[in-house]
Amino acid sequence: MLRKTGLMLALLLSTGLFAYTPQQNITLQPIASTANTAAEILIQKVRNHLDGMKAKTTISPKALEMGINGFLKLSAKGSVSPDKPLTIIDFSLPSSQKRLWTVDPITGKILHHTYVAHGRNSGGLMAKKFSNTHSSYMSSLGFYRTAETYSGKHGYSLRLDGIEKGVNDQARQRAIVIHGAEYANPEFIKKYGRLGRSLGCPALPMNQYKAIIDSIKEDGCLFIYAPPLITPRQAPYLTRT
Template identity: 50%
Template sequence: MQVVRKSVFIGLFTLLLSSAQHLAAQTFATATVASLPVSSRRAYYKAAFEQQAATLYGKLRLGATGLPLTVFREGLVGYYNVRRASGRASASPVLTLIDFSRPSKQKRLWVIDMQKERVLFHTLVAHGKASGADVPVAFSNKEGSEMSSLGFYRTAATTYTGKHGLSLRLQGLDAGFNTNAESRAVVMHGAEYVCEDFVKAHGRLGRSQGCPALPVAETTAIVKAIKGGSVLYLHGPDKVPYRSKWLNVDAAVEAFASLR
């Protein structure tokens, strides 16, 4: 019994010592960085940001699921910028990525819990019928275009039940690209044409009137996971023009540094 207690005591002591050493190292690193010139601090946090992007990308095995590192990094840049600009510390720490450079027959939506560092969902998502057949090639912010809209969005705080069932409104944050999302009723909702059976029958998914429509079976879980002011990034093909203030890396690094 004494041997067991001694073993447990040693284990607890080792754990506490390790935690203390880690905390001391963090404190020392923070103090050291704070004493550096401004330009050096920026360089340090820029390197730390890039390291986090690469490390998290590898940890979540996003490459194996078809998400390019460049798209993930862009989403991460916007995630930090949007959250800082919104000033909502309580906003959902979830980042949703949609890569419309991929065909509709492939899973091209990822929902990532940034706090827990977990992929919550990886599934199919439809694009607007006027954007293209299998791979969307055209995007618009105009009323009646029936096209998808590129860029960053903030999800609504609450859900509602519409003609497609449980749905979630999206606030477009990129002027000229998606800011008419609300007036166009571009929302997250489920649709019967977003499923593997439709792909098998038609070689692609069905298409929406501009909404990023989801598989019916997963809609409720996804909508509940991303509501509450979370960030959504809809990426398009490289040849499609897109620019955004949310892709300012320096501002994102500042936001990232403020959380360290």
């Protein structure tokens, strides 16, 4: 019986109907792509730093995941610099909480964590409405490339180029920039229970905006997130492709 079985196995091997190689077992389990592995590693690094900060507010897991995955895709295309910090604004949080993070893309270290204002017509305490149109006075979501700095009516400011067509690609024409504002300071929250609002710009506290602009300017990546339930037609942005 054993002899017959051996003869049958030899016949199958010789005809190619059954093939076995020692490496076959290695490939039975799917192997994660390099991009996914890089994203998972960076996400874990950021989470470790966030845990060490023990901040009162923390970033939404979805905002972090989408921000890092999108950043890695854009940097691989050469759309943003892989060496510049990634900035994530999480509009699932109210303006009374710190909801901007800048992340070192190598170490995962949190370089800045602060308040940021949203557009006047996007909402009061919470940003709930978003637009890509002129004179809407709303914030726009999605991925941006940070561009050049200039001095304007708000002083030292940073221009932004929206990367996502139909979502934020009118940012430069709308003059959506990063700048400092008195209404983005924590003292404003103590008085009114929320930050003041811009005309659509992500405005920052006066004592931090210059340092943040200098660290993220020129080919950096900015991601502005809001929960998909608020903006189902505009999510999940770049990670969808």
